[in-house]
Amino acid sequence: MRMIEVLYFAWLRERIGLPSETVETAAETVADLVEELRAREARYALAFSDLASLRVALDQELTTFDAPLKGAKEVAFFPPMTGG
Amino acid sequence: MRMIEVLYFAWLRERIGLPSETVETAAETVADLVEELRAREARYALAFSDLASLRVALDQELTTFDAPLKGAKEVAFFPPMTGG
Amino acid sequence: MVVRVQSAPFDPAGAIGGFATGCKRVGAIVTFTGIVRDLSGSPLKKMRIEHYPGMTEKAIMAMVDTATQRWSLRDCLVIHRYGDLEPGDTIMMVATATAHRSDAFAAAEYLMDYLKSRAPFWKKEITDQGARWVTAKDDDEAALGRW
Amino acid sequence: MVVRVQSAPFDPAGAIGGFATGCKRVGAIVTFTGIVRDLSGSPLKKMRIEHYPGMTEKAIMAMVDTATQRWSLRDCLVIHRYGDLEPGDTIMMVATATAHRSDAFAAAEYLMDYLKSRAPFWKKEITDQGARWVTAKDDDEAALGRW
Numbered sequence: 001m002r003m004i005e006v007l008y009f010a011w012l013r014e015r016i017g018l019p020s021e022t023v024e025t026a027a028e029t030v031a032d033l034v035e036e037l038r039a040r041e042a043r044y045a046l047a048f049s050d051l052a053s054l055r056v057a058l059d060q061e062l063t064t065f066d067a068p069l070k071g072a073k074e075v076a077f078f079p080p081m082t083g084g
Numbered sequence: 085m086r087m088i089e090v091l092y093f094a095w096l097r098e099r100i101g102l103p104s105e106t107v108e109t110a111a112e113t114v115a116d117l118v119e120e121l122r123a124r125e126a127r128y129a130l131a132f133s134d135l136a137s138l139r140v141a142l143d144q145e146l147t148t149f150d151a152p153l154k155g156a157k158e159v160a161f162f163p164p165m166t167g168g
Numbered sequence: 169m170v171v172r173v174q175s176a177p178f179d180p181a182g183a184i185g186g187f188a189t190g191c192k193r194v195g196a197i198v199t200f201t202g203i204v205r206d207l208s209g210s211p212l213k214k215m216r217i218e219h220y221p222g223m224t225e226k227a228i229m230a231m232v233d234t235a236t237q238r239w240s241l242r243d244c245l246v247i248h249r250y251g252d253l254e255p256g257d258t259i260m261m262v263a264t265a266t267a268h269r270s271d272a273f274a275a276a277e278y279l280m281d282y283l284k285s286r287a288p289f290w291k292k293e294i295t296d297q298g299a300r301w302v303t304a305k306d307d308d309e310a311a312l313g314r315w
Numbered sequence: 316m317v318v319r320v321q322s323a324p325f326d327p328a329g330a331i332g333g334f335a336t337g338c339k340r341v342g343a344i345v346t347f348t349g350i351v352r353d354l355s356g357s358p359l360k361k362m363r364i365e366h367y368p369g370m371t372e373k374a375i376m377a378m379v380d381t382a383t384q385r386w387s388l389r390d391c392l393v394i395h396r397y398g399d400l401e402p403g404d405t406i407m408m409v410a411t412a413t414a415h416r417s418d419a420f421a422a423a424e425y426l427m428d429y430l431k432s433r434a435p436f437w438k439k440e441i442t443d444q445g446a447r448w449v450t451a452k453d454d455d456e457a458a459l460g461r462w
Contacts, residue, residue, distance in 0.1 A: 057220075060222055060223035062227075079290065081286060081287060082284070082290055082291045083288070083291075084280055091367070093435065094437035095448050144370035162437065163448070164432070164450075164451035165451065166431070166438045166448075166451050167433075181335060184328045184331055185328025188328060191350075194350055197350070199346045201335065202416065203342055203344070205342040206340070273424050273427075280416055
């Protein structure tokens, strides 16, 4: 088990109800971490119900849900970006 | 026979030695007019030796050498444009 | 190469003037300015832009580095706002300076396409009827394919 | 829609600022600024630009009309200088204002391609070694094919 900082943005932040939290996890991959979060509470299960509509960054680099967490300190979940 | 204003630009103006002149012509087309000009003097023949390197406008509209002069008041000859 | 992510308003003409003055031996400068406008049916009151501090700057700088290599940029400026904006406010701007015009255009379009879909910003439209998150367009994602 | 053909220098940032201020209900503004630079081997002293008064304005206005129709331009500004310019001087600028960014880019690139090859300007480079007329590039003519 180790600690990781988890960040939420945009409607994901609103559905989960907080912008970030420190999570204790045994997850090997981003997808494993999502499973752990989904199992916590209904609002997480709802927020993460459709991964195709979400993006993820590990230590501020975009990645995919099958990426290993390795030594990442920060994982961020958010909807597709709408900059510019 | 009728009168038409003939304009020259860029290196064509330099080779012919004047920016414009009023010409009396019986030409039906631009190409006919070029033939008349070529027949005048060596500097015209030289300046108009390669029509592929020249462009023409009739009354300030780009056109082609086979265009009829019709009632045009002004014909301009010049090399390919280099604006922008 | 300058990237600024800020909540403060800025004057695009002033930024363009400063950018151009700093450019030496350049033949072409292209700028893009994005402005808040009414997109939705009911009149827009505010455009609220959320971002991911830290990642935003890194992501944009990586795009700028790629553009610099690929189109031989002599200089580049990106400014992007976050926070609450109103219709008519400038959201962001990009400026590129190159020797040749086609490179300046290509680099500016590349940066715009990537800023749209790969820089961590999220827009929320606030109207009298309520608020809604702007959804990413398939077109914007598809636009990345041309690079 | 404003077209200015002039010998006087102008400040592109000021022109862009004025243009942007006058644009209402616009989402995107693209600008292009062309600057005199050293193209030839020996250092450029002057760039002399000749034009065809009367036809120049008509030709550019026709391009602007076409661009306005094709890309739904809300506004457009073209300024092009003639006469003697020095390295670093601004030759010309184009600004386009639209609802959507891709239209603003396309219209600005179209106008630039057409100004290069269809507006009656001719450039002459003056160096210590003498003067030579800039020759039109095959690439510039070919660029028209994409529109």
